[in-house]
Amino acid sequence: MKFELHxxxxxxxxxxxxxxxxxxxxxxxxxxxxxxxxxxxxxxQRELVQDINPDIILGNTYHLYLRPQTDILEKAGGLHKFMNWDSNILTDSGGYQVYSLSANRKIKEEGVKFKSHIDGSYHVFTPENVMEIQRKIGADIIMAFDECTPYPCDYQYAKRSMHMTHRWLDRCMAHLEKTPLSYDYNQTFFPIVQGSTYKDLRRQSAEYIASVGAHGNAIGGLSVGEPAEEMYAMTEVVTEILPEDKPRYLMGVGTPINILENIALGIDMFDCVMPTRNGRNGMLFTAHGTINIKNKKWEDDFSPIDEMGITWVDTAYSKAYVRHLFSVNEMLGRQIATIHNLGFYLWLVREARKHILAGDFATWKNMMVKQMDKRL
Structure with a gap:
């Protein structure tokens, strides 16, 4: 991987x-x-390419390991071929899923024993086998195995967890060196900064992660319930330490406003289920605020979903029609909302890029944050 700052x-x-x-x-x-x-x-996938056209999407190691299972993906030639996706993929390591399975997992130095949410069977993730799984899935960017701490989190627990994440990182890197590539392209490895919402721990973790010299770095353990101000404060601490010439990935973030504020703090990469999950529940993001399309106020509003026309669905369908689809539980409504939201998120980061290149990002960002912070 090469990273060039423009x-x-x-x-x-x-x-x-x-x-x-x-x-x-x-x-x-x-x-x-x-x-x-x-x-x-x-x-x-056709709509994803034609209407949204992301340069990279994200897959999940925990879920893909359980279904369809790693051996199926390997027989298919990797996740790219399995899902007919020719662009880039990043896989997270399963650390967040371990966090979310708090009632069904046991964390030890060796790794994590967890119960499948599908059939109750027991499995173990270690830094070593998570690297092997991600080799076989075949993502372009693969993540270190870490523990994502909850919020709020006791200081001593956060400290112990951070140091264990660092030890797991060392094991990940050692094992990667011994694990050959599964396919005919390279994989890039990102370690993950932890430390909960404690500035001194975040500094320690950022310094450790920076010291290993990976091609890119990630920040985990945020967007887990902490106030946005704490998220921004931790991000600022970490980006002051992580090397400028490497990409920085803030995991699991977030709202459109979160994304713009963290871009302003030096973050390069984001992922979040919000545009798809919220879309399926009738929340549409726009440059002028959010729309709950299920509200009665849209019942006879025949204006386009979004007059900016970022994707074809924005001008093809009216608010009244999409509200109708939700009211009769028609799958098409959820699909339209999902395409719109993903299109908007990609438009937002691409507009941010244009304004960074033009040198007026700060002014544009402040205007957009004010506009988007409304319920329409």
Missing amino acids: AKDPGTKARAGTLQLDHGPVETPIFMPVGTVGTVKGVH
Whole structure:
């Protein structure tokens, strides 16, 4: 992987760059649609390419390991071929799913024993086998195995967890060196900064992660219930330490406003289920605020979903029609909302990039944050 910075915004820490990966370039800042189980939920790959065209999407190691299982993916030639996706993929390591399975897992130094949410069977993730699983899945960017701490989190627990994440990182890197590539393209490895919402722990973790010299770095353990101000404070601490010449990925974030504020703090990469999940529940994101399309106020509103026309669905369908689809529980309503939201998220980061390159990102960002912070 190569990462080239093209511009820095003079009024913030925002950056515009390009990651060169074997499945094509990724222009940053970038939002990665979440394709947990080998699909961006509710969106056909053709629509994903033609209407949204992300440079990279995300898959989930935990879910893909359980279904369809690693051996099936390996027989298919990797996740790219299995799902007919020619662009880039990033897989997270399962650390967040371990966090979310708090009632059904046991964390030890060796790794994590957990119970499948599907059939109750027991499995073990270690730094070593998670690297092997991600080799076989075949993502372009693979993540270190870490523990994602909850919020709020006791200081001593956060400290112990952070140090264990660092030890797990060392084991991940040692095992990767002994584990050959499964396919005919390279994989890039990102370690993950932890430390909960404690500035001293975040500094320690960022310094440790920076010291290993990976091609890119991630920040985990945020967007888990903490106030947005704490998220921004932790991000600022970490981006002051992580190397400028490497891409920075803030995991699991977030709202459109969260994304713009974190771009301003020097983050390059984002992922979140919000545009797809909220879309399926009738929440549409726009440049002028959010719309609950299920509200009665849209019943006879025949204006387009979004007059900006970012994707074809925005001007093809009226608010009244999409509200009708939701009211009769028609799947098409959820599909239209999902395509719109993903299109909006990708439009937002691409507009951010344009304004960083133009040198007026700070002014544009402040205007957009004010506009988007409304319920329509």
